[in-house]
Amino acid sequence: MKELILAFLGSMCPAILFSVEKRKMLWVGLGGSLGWGAFSLVEAATGQVILSTFAGAVMVGLYSEIMARALKTPATVFSISGIFPLVPGIGAYETAQLLVENKLSPATGKALETVASAGAIALGIMLMSALFKVAKRLAKRRKTA
Amino acid sequence: MKVNELMHVAVKAGEILIKSGAEIYRVEETLRRICSSYGVECEPYVLLSGIFLHAQEENGNPITVIKRIQGNLLHLHRIELVNSFSRDLQRTPLEYAAAIKRLEEIEAVSGFSLPVRLSMAGLTAFVYTLLFSGNALEGAVALILSIFAYYLRVKIAELGFFQFFEYFVAGVIAGAGALAGMKIFPEVNIYKIIIGAIMIFVPGVAITNGIKDALYGDVVSSLYRIAEAVFTATAIGAGVGIALSVGLRFV
Numbered sequence: 483m484k485e486l487i488l489a490f491l492g493s494m495c496p497a498i499l500f501s502v503e504k505r506k507m508l509w510v511g512l513g514g515s516l517g518w519g520a521f522s523l524v525e526a527a528t529g530q531v532i533l534s535t536f537a538g539a540v541m542v543g544l545y546s547e548i549m550a551r552a553l554k555t556p557a558t559v560f561s562i563s564g565i566f567p568l569v570p571g572i573g574a575y576e577t578a579q580l581l582v583e584n585k586l587s588p589a590t591g592k593a594l595e596t597v598a599s600a601g602a603i604a605l606g607i608m609l610m611s612a613l614f615k616v617a618k619r620l621a622k623r624r625k626t627a
Numbered sequence: 628m629k630v631n632e633l634m635h636v637a638v639k640a641g642e643i644l645i646k647s648g649a650e651i652y653r654v655e656e657t658l659r660r661i662c663s664s665y666g667v668e669c670e671p672y673v674l675l676s677g678i679f680l681h682a683q684e685e686n687g688n689p690i691t692v693i694k695r696i697q698g699n700l701l702h703l704h705r706i707e708l709v710n711s712f713s714r715d716l717q718r719t720p721l722e723y724a725a726a727i728k729r730l731e732e733i734e735a736v737s738g739f740s741l742p743v744r745l746s747m748a749g750l751t752a753f754v755y756t757l758l759f760s761g762n763a764l765e766g767a768v769a770l771i772l773s774i775f776a777y778y779l780r781v782k783i784a785e786l787g788f789f790q791f792f793e794y795f796v797a798g799v800i801a802g803a804g805a806l807a808g809m810k811i812f813p814e815v816n817i818y819k820i821i822i823g824a825i826m827i828f829v830p831g832v833a834i835t836n837g838i839k840d841a842l843y844g845d846v847v848s849s850l851y852r853i854a855e856a857v858f859t860a861t862a863i864g865a866g867v868g869i870a871l872s873v874g875l876r877f878v
Contacts, residue, residue: 488758495751500701501738559703571831578864604838
């Protein structure tokens with residue numbers, strides 16, 4: 483519970499730095515909580531960070547697409563802020579830090595981990611938006627047929 | 628609206644989108660949508676560093692507009708406004724003057740005031756220190772450092788140094804401040820403070836967006852974003868590293 487509240491703040495506060503519209507602040511925070519919740523559930527069950535990150539991103543993507551339709555806002559507004567707790571910024575920093583300390587092989591591992599989790603997040607978000615697009619197209623086709 | 632006026636409107640909308648950090652595919656889609664609202668077929672080619680837009684005039688003359696664009700900072704509200712602007716055009720095409728005026732209004736939309744942003748920068752640092760299993764004391768030190776670093780970043784950006792300097796400074800502040808924190812409260816974990824303090828500067832969202840662009844097929848812009856993210860991370864890492872290696876000799 484404590485972590486969910488932290489994740490809520492942890493995506494709402496950066497969203498304010500990204501100049502989100504005032505009315506959507508709380509909705510954006512909720513997305514961060516949901517994503518982090520999915521991440522921690524899967525992580526507790528499997529212990530795999532990349533897989534859990536992907537699950538979190540899918541959750542954020544799903545939430546963003548639903549909210550985008552409900553509030554008539556581009557889904558990016560919710561997804562960019564919602565993934566903030568999951569995003570591997572610290573991994574990128576730690577890679578640079580290890581390079582500065584001349585620890586090359588841990589740095590390579592960290593770099594790969596960073597790219598893998600960024601890829602997992604991007605894929606999760608885009609999978610959801612593609613699903614919604616296809617569903618919309620199918621619905622339209624059924625209507626015209 | 629004449630075709631060259633229409634292109635001016637479209638390029639301006641695209642410029643706002645890129646500067647607010649929108650994905651490339653969204654910018655191209657918006658340019659196409661704006662042009663097709665007026666029955667003009669256009670060919671947009673968008674990079675993070677510029678827009679190329681091509682269309683044909685009524686008499687068959689080809690025209691191309693090129694716009695160089697520098698810098699992008701996330702501004703979610705502007706992306707949203709340009710998006711609804713282009714959708715409104717589809718329903719009711721505006722005159723040139725009215726369309727430009729709306730875009731100028733969107734450009735003038737500012738974010739939150741500096742005190743609000745500073746406190747949010749601090750709160751973000753506090754929250755992430757706790758989320759990475761730090762304690763409240765470490766969080767509080769990170770909060771102060773983050774506010775200070777964000778303030779300096781805004782001031783440095785106003786002065787106009789080179790792009791990555793502000794990240795280097797943020798790293799130095801985080802490293803030196805965390806050392807000072809350890810000097811005052813010897814029980815704190817210096818790495819947790821640093822991680823919290825630099826959380827708002829690290830390029831996590833940038834890397835993810837870079838990969839997103841690549842998955843949409845915009846490989847050039849993707850590499851641009853990822854390269855920018857790598858330089859940002861290096862600047863922060865170098866800042867922290869220098870502060871720690873110099874500082875540890877004196878502490």
